[in-house]
Amino acid sequence: MRKFFSTYWIMAFGFAVLNVFMYMSIKKFWIGGSSFLPMxxxxxxxxxxxxxxxxxxxxxxxxxxxxxxxxxxxxxxxAGKDLWKAVLGGALIGxxxxxxxGTCTTSFVTGIPMLSVSSFLSAAGxxxxxxxxxxxxxx
Amino acid sequence: xxxIGLLFGIGFGFFVQRAGLCFSQGFASLIMGKGKRILTxxxxxLIVTSIGFLLLGLKPIGQIRGAGFFNILSGIIFxxxxxxxxGCVLGTLRQLGEGNLFYLIVWISFIxxxxxxxxxxxxxxxxxxxxxxxxxxxxxxxxxxxxxxTICVIALFGLLIVNKKK
Numbered sequence: 001m002r003k004f005f006s007t008y009w010i011m012a013f014g015f016a017v018l019n020v021f022m023y024m025s026i027k028k029f030w031i032g033g034s035s036f037l038p039m040x041x042x043x044x045x046x047x048x049x050x051x052x053x054x055x056x057x058x059x060x061x062x063x064x065x066x067x068x069x070x071x072x073x074x075x076x077x078x079a080g081k082d083l084w085k086a087v088l089g090g091a092l093i094g095x096x097x098x099x100x101x102g103t104c105t106t107s108f109v110t111g112i113p114m115l116s117v118s119s120f121l122s123a124a125g126x127x128x129x130x131x132x133x134x135x136x137x138x139x
Numbered sequence: 140x141x142x143i144g145l146l147f148g149i150g151f152g153f154f155v156q157r158a159g160l161c162f163s164q165g166f167a168s169l170i171m172g173k174g175k176r177i178l179t180x181x182x183x184x185l186i187v188t189s190i191g192f193l194l195l196g197l198k199p200i201g202q203i204r205g206a207g208f209f210n211i212l213s214g215i216i217f218x219x220x221x222x223x224x225x226g227c228v229l230g231t232l233r234q235l236g237e238g239n240l241f242y243l244i245v246w247i248s249f250i251x252x253x254x255x256x257x258x259x260x261x262x263x264x265x266x267x268x269x270x271x272x273x274x275x276x277x278x279x280x281x282x283x284x285x286x287x288x289t290i291c292v293i294a295l296f297g298l299l300i301v302n303k304k305k
Contacts, residue, residue, distance in 0.1 A: 009179055009183055011158035013187060014157075015184060020187065037253060051140060055147055058146065058147065058151065062153040062236065063155060064152075064236040064237070065153055066157050072156075074239075078240055085225070088220075089220045089224025090244065093249055096213045096252070098253045099216065100204045100213040102200050103217050109229075112185065112189075115274045115287065118272075125210065125217070125218060127214075131218075132219065133223055137222070137223075
């Protein structure tokens, strides 16, 4: 059983099936970016951002359950010298997800399969941003 | 409805944690030439989800702003952010659930960035750019099945190539 739940491609398959099942059952799909807007008090029409925010809170809980069940949960404190990366990186993510709705790594798991042009454009930008910063950090 | 959303989220979180999914770390391993795991995960998700969404009916996600300029720009800024923090949105939530409090700071730090855009930039920008919602099949005037089929064939070949035994 442990081996089954630790086989990454089976878990990726499970994620994809759940993604489709969510769309099939409640006509909503996994979104990332705008779902954090309730953190600044923006709930969206019919509380759509609030719903997505709750899904994301569920992700933290689900991840906790997964980690705890398999002995992988470990409370780790951030190292002081890396805090600037967390703050600056987080703020840039905040700008990125709101400047153009749909920009998020969830573009790769919902937007592109949905053939949404905005997600292809965002994904191209994400590659450029990641590549540039990794090159800068490793050189 | 919120409870249903929470339950779906718990399911996603469980699978994301067990798969060890994080696109930021995945991109880093790709750049280092060790992308087998992230590519396998992405190709599987792409194939299953693309076919599922096609059968259920496609719907545009997000918005094209400023003829795509703002989408690419926001992608670059977002990409820089995830590379710097070491966690994409999924990866940030996953690692927070695993007990890494560094990602709590990343998550909270979304707030000033979102505030800047929503309260300061958006009121200026929204007046000036057009907003569109388009799917690839509409843009290219071809049936959606052809586009999804092409993506799935490419993903399938990709899956076979990255998992080919040496």
